[in-house]
Amino acid sequence: MTSLILPIHTDRLTLRTFERGDIDGLCAYHALPSVQRYVFSRTRDRGEIAGALKIMREHVSLQRPGDTLTLAVIRKGDQALVGHVALLWADATAGQGEVRFVVNPAHAGQGYAGEALAALFDLAFDHFRIHRVFARSDGRNHHSIKLMQRLGMRLEAHYREHALFQGEWDEELHFAILDREWQRSTKVRDLPIRHRVA
Amino acid sequence: MALYPDYPIRTERLTLRPFTRGDVDAVYAYRRREDVARYLFDVALSREECALAVQQRIGQVALEGDGDKIILAVELNQIASVIGEVSLILRSADARQGEVGWIFDPDYQGQGYATEAATALLDIAFGPGDLHRVSARCDVRNGSSWRLMERLGMRREAHFREHALFKGEWDEEFVYAMLRREWLGRRN
Ligand SMILES: CC(C)(COP(=O)(O)OP(=O)(O)OC[C@H]1O[C@@H](n2cnc3c(N)ncnc32)[C@H](O)[C@@H]1OP(=O)(O)O)[C@@H](O)C(=O)NCCC(=O)NCCS
Ligand SMILES: CC(C)(COP(=O)(O)OP(=O)(O)OC[C@H]1O[C@@H](n2cnc3c(N)ncnc32)[C@H](O)[C@@H]1OP(=O)(O)O)[C@@H](O)C(=O)NCCC(=O)NCCS
Numbered sequence: 001m002t003s004l005i006l007p008i009h010t011d012r013l014t015l016r017t018f019e020r021g022d023i024d025g026l027c028a029y030h031a032l033p034s035v036q037r038y039v040f041s042r043t044r045d046r047g048e049i050a051g052a053l054k055i056m057r058e059h060v061s062l063q064r065p066g067d068t069l070t071l072a073v074i075r076k077g078d079q080a081l082v083g084h085v086a087l088l089w090a091d092a093t094a095g096q097g098e099v100r101f102v103v104n105p106a107h108a109g110q111g112y113a114g115e116a117l118a119a120l121f122d123l124a125f126d127h128f129r130i131h132r133v134f135a136r137s138d139g140r141n142h143h144s145i146k147l148m149q150r151l152g153m154r155l156e157a158h159y160r161e162h163a164l165f166q167g168e169w170d171e172e173l174h175f176a177i178l179d180r181e182w183q184r185s186t187k188v189r190d191l192p193i194r195h196r197v198a
Numbered sequence: 199m200a201l202y203p204d205y206p207i208r209t210e211r212l213t214l215r216p217f218t219r220g221d222v223d224a225v226y227a228y229r230r231r232e233d234v235a236r237y238l239f240d241v242a243l244s245r246e247e248c249a250l251a252v253q254q255r256i257g258q259v260a261l262e263g264d265g266d267k268i269i270l271a272v273e274l275n276q277i278a279s280v281i282g283e284v285s286l287i288l289r290s291a292d293a294r295q296g297e298v299g300w301i302f303d304p305d306y307q308g309q310g311y312a313t314e315a316a317t318a319l320l321d322i323a324f325g326p327g328d329l330h331r332v333s334a335r336c337d338v339r340n341g342s343s344w345r346l347m348e349r350l351g352m353r354r355e356a357h358f359r360e361h362a363l364f365k366g367e368w369d370e371e372f373v374y375a376m377l378r379r380e381w382l383g384r385r386n
Contacts, residue, residue, distance in 0.1 A: 094363045132360050157356030161331050161377055164293045169330075178360055 004061055004127065008071070010115050015071040015085065018057045022072055025081030026053055029104035037138060037165070038102050040068070040086075056084070062128055065092040069123075073116045075107070082107040085116045087124055087133075095131030097124050114147055121151070125179045132178050139171030148175040152183055199291050201261040201327040203268070209318045212311060213273040214284065217255040221271055224280035225252055228303035237337040238301065261288040261296075261327065272315045274306060281306040284315045286323055286332075294330035296323050300346070307342065313349050320350065324381045333375040337364070347374040351384050 007016035018026075023046075029035055030052060031043045041052040059070035070086040083103035090096040099120060103113045124130040137144045139158065149155075157174035164170060206215040217225075226248040228234050235242040243251065258269040269285045282302030289295040298319060302312050323329045334352060336343040344354075356373035363369060 091362070094361070096361060134361070154359075156358050156361075157373065159355055159373075160375070162293070162295060162333070162355075162375070163290065174356065174358075176359065176361070 004069075004123075006071075007074075008119050008123065009076075010119050012076055013082070013112060013115055013119075014074040014076060015116060015119055016074060017060050018053060018070060018072045018084070020053075020057070022081050023050060023053055025072075025104075028081075028106065029083070029102065032105065034105070035102050038100050040070075040100075056086075059086065062087065062089040065089050071116075071120070073103070073112060075112070080107070082112050083116070085113075085120045087120055087128070087130075089128070089130075095129065097128070097130040097133045099124070099133055099135045101135075108143070114150060117147075117151060121177070121182055122184065125182050130179065132176055133182075134174055134176040137173045137175070139173050145173065145175075151177070152181060153177045154181075199261070199288075199294060199328060201268070201288075201322070202259075203322050203326060205259070205270075207270070207318050207322065209314050211275055212315055212318075213275060214270040214315060214318055215273065216259045217252050217269065217271045217283075219252065219256070221280050222249045222252050224303075225271075225283070228282070228301065228305075231304065233304060234301060237340040237343070255283075258285075261286070262291075264288060264291055270315075270319070272302070272311065274311065281311060282315070284312075284319050286319055286327075289333075294328065296327065296329045296332045298323070298332055298334050300343070312346055316346065316350055320376075320381055321385070324378050329378060331375055331377050332381075333373055335371055335373045338370045338372050344372050344374065347372075350376070351380065352376045353380075 007014045027046055027049050030039060030049045036042055041055060043049045043052050056070045059068040062069050068086055068088045070084055072081055073083045073085060075082050085099065085101045088098040090098050099117065101113050101117055121133060124133050135148060153175035155173060156176045159172045161169040162172065206213045226245050229243040229248050232242050255269045258267045261268060266288045267285055269283055271280045272282045272284060273279060274281045285299040287297045289297050298316060300312050300316055320332060323332050334347050352374035353376065354372055355375045358371045360368040
């Protein structure tokens, strides 16, 4: 495996590891109830978010199963932290990876999650040679469900009342995609208007 | 939650009871077979491994904490001998989650004995066991196992593809499940 080259640039975004200075940007969304399910450490206030940031700053590469790579998603131009994406290396022999992603609701609906995830899938399959990437979501999270389907992920599981989450019966979906199913066409960018014929 | 069922459990044609040391030969008769082991985590067992497995099962009769198992010998009354086994594992005491499994001697398959034994086990799981949800899993190629799940009224909740390696090949797995209210609805 060649060494990991960061940051990663997409059309509108830069994906890089977290830095100390990201604390304000992170405080804007990390403790929101709608976000809590999808983060590594539950947080209620700035102190706990600082703790979560410290952990995410250590998620810089995948060396062994159990490791996580977490990348801050930065908007080019104003350098705003719009969210973060993470890849967990779940199982070495079977090449399994899990992705998690969060976008600050103030920046939602602009396709940032999809753009960042496409770059993360390229990294998972091409660089880390992962065989299957999966993601878990609340069964009522319609934005996230649509997004995963748009990325070509298949619904593999729909668990009903299989666990308690924050005192209530939970509903959980699993989406997955295999290396051979991932359409790298997202890499082919639309040409700017002026380059189009006719 | 704690579940200590009253044994034996009797159904129309069967008796479900804890294993005893005398069951080794009957268990060996089916656990030695490749066709039985094909979709099990275990490979076909030697007689010594079988004796050890039976020894372990003797104590697996109640559920208290996460991971506890009830594994019962299923006797066919007509011949008074063991033809298979059924299991109930407590996955989460907090969320009242269980998982069932079954292995039957091929000489006695195709007559509804597994269905009859599993029904009795689910009655225990959702009755005195007070579980909220019971699941079961199998290889997608194991048609007799998932057809049994469907006969019991379980719903297919998951179809995982290549999520793990199983006996050196990519695994493809179904998970079925049923909620307490669904089971009680069927039984009334
Ligand atoms: C799910 C989530 C990552 C989507 O990120 P995003 O960058 O907004 O994604 P997109 O811009 O591609 O939007 C996805 C869809 O949700 C809609 N959407 C997302 N947020 C919205 C908002 N606040 N208002 C209106 N629509 C919104 C978009 O219009 C789009 O719908 P479409 O498919 O009909 O076009 C984001 O909402 C989020 O972080 N949610 C909380 C954490 C979470 O759910 N993580 C998912 C883990 S599985
Ligand atoms: C899975 C296993 C227990 C199923 O056994 P089974 O004998 O097929 O199950 P049943 O006793 O419920 O019998 C059902 C079959 O008998 C038929 N049958 C006959 N009389 C019946 C009756 N009175 N009631 C119900 N079914 C009856 C059914 O039509 C059904 O046949 P089908 O599967 O061809 O449709 C068995 O195949 C086995 O032990 N396999 C090896 C171990 C294993 O893989 N275990 C599961 C791991 S996940």
